[in-house]
Amino acid sequence: MVDFYGGHAVALLGYGHPRLTAAIERQTRELLFQSNAVPMAVRERAASALAALAPEGLSQVLFVNSGAEANENALRLAFRATGRSKVVAVEGAFHGRTAAAAAVTWGAERWYAFPRRPFDVVFAPRDAAALAAAVDDATAAVILEPVQGVAGAVPLGRDLLAAARAATERVGALLVLDEVQTGMGRTGAPFAARLHGIAPDLLTVGKGLAGGLPAAAVAARPEALAGLAPGDLGTTFGGGPVVMAAVEAVIGALVEEGLMARAQVLSGLVRRRCQVGPVTAIQGEGLLLGLCTTRPAAAIQRELLARGFLVGTSADPHVVRLLPPLVLRAAEVEALAIALEEIPA
Numbered sequence: 065m066v067d068f069y070g071g072h073a074v075a076l077l078g079y080g081h082p083r084l085t086a087a088i089e090r091q092t093r094e095l096l097f098q099s100n101a102v103p104m105a106v107r108e109r110a111a112s113a114l115a116a117l118a119p120e121g122l123s124q125v126l127f128v129n130s131g132a133e134a135n136e137n138a139l140r141l142a143f144r145a146t147g148r149s150k151v152v153a154v155e156g157a158f159h160g161r162t163a164a165a166a167a168v169t170w171g172a173e174r175w176y177a178f179p180r181r182p183f184d185v186v187f188a189p190r191d192a193a194a195l196a197a198a199v200d201d202a203t204a205a206v207i208l209e210p211v212q213g214v215a216g217a218v219p220l221g222r223d224l225l226a227a228a229r230a231a232t233e234r235v236g237a238l239l240v241l242d243e244v245q246t247g248m249g250r251t252g253a254p255f256a257a258r259l260h261g262i263a264p265d266l267l268t269v270g271k272g273l274a275g276g277l278p279a280a281a282v283a284a285r286p287e288a289l290a291g292l293a294p295g296d297l298g299t300t301f302g303g304g305p306v307v308m309a310a311v312e313a314v315i316g317a318l319v320e321e322g323l324m325a326r327a328q329v330l331s332g333l334v335r336r337r338c339q340v341g342p343v344t345a346i347q348g349e350g351l352l353l354g355l356c357t358t359r360p361a362a363a364i365q366r367e368l369l370a371r372g373f374l375v376g377t378s379a380d381p382h383v384v385r386l387l388p389p390l391v392l393r394a395a396e397v398e399a400l401a402i403a404l405e406e407i408p409a
């Protein structure tokens with residue numbers, strides 16, 4: 065089986081990467097767990113490594129356990145720093161399944177089940193001017209994914225990101241970039257924000273952060289932590305030593321093994337080779353790609369699975385989503401192209 069889905073983008077280094085497994089093994093023997101109430105060198109190292117990878121100025125890091133939890137905390141920080149109660153999100157967005165994260169998720173009404181949203185939310189169309197117009201003096205934050213993953217690897221584009229940055233600066237709101245799916249080198253840059261030269265106030269990361277162990281984080285500018293008192297943000301498991309050792313190993317491998325450059329090269333190869341058979345167009349960034357298909361994506365997914373390829377679907381019924389481990393090989397892309405050629409259009 066060739067994995068082009070990576071367990072929802074989690075298996076960033078593939079399976080059994082020696083640096084990652086050795087780091088986890090070593091830390092397990094040394095100290096399995098201690099809470100973040102206790103300072104630890106391994107957590108300091110992981111936080112520094114993440115801050116170095118993040119866009120400039122995001123020097124403060126809080127480790128949590130899931131992407132949704134990271135977004136919940138980022139939004140709480142924005143409410144606290146601004147004293148306001150409105151968030152602008154983008155149509156098509158996915159930010160997670162907890163109360164606040166789902167409140168800014170497009171179409172969550174179908175499964176939300178909470179009686180009401182905990183704050184005011186306005187969804188702006190995927191358009192720079194419309195987004196800017198939705199931001200006003202009541203806005204605490206704009207939250208967006210640089211490339212909307214669950215929507216089908218839909219890039220929001222540099223203009224929209226720049227408009228979000230300018231609009232938030234205009235009214236004193238915070239810009240939260242949800243890089244849970246686009247972060248950790250997936251787009252070919254450490255974070256998509258860096259690809260587009262955008263500096264957010266808060267950035268969330270998850271998925272492949274620890275290569276397979278549950279981990280996520282909020283990275284923040286110091287100003288975004290205004291009004292925060294000790295104990296205001298908390299977590300039992302977040303920042304535990306085994307997970308921190310894994311984060312350190314993943315970032316080390318990402319940087320030292322040239323995996324971001326590799327993501328760019330292989331992205332180009334997928335774009336050149338895989339627009340065949342039922343695939344009419346390819347969208348996305350780096351190794352977060354959406355193959356637009358003539359027939360339903362779920363059927364193409366089944367047909368590829370029968371040929372030994374694991375791919376994902378998306379909220380768009382005609383987009384097959386690829387989120388492969390960044391250790392993907394060119395020969396595997398070639399093999400996928402051949403399989404797609406065999407599948408009826």
Ligand SMILES: Cc1ncc(COP(=O)(O)O)c(C=O)c1O
Pocket residue numbers: 072129130131132133135158159160161209213214242243244245246270271280
């Ligand atoms: C962009 C984005 N944000 C947040 C989340 C939620 O992450 P988690 O499932 O770890 O809570 C996801 C998960 O798919 C995501 O793609």
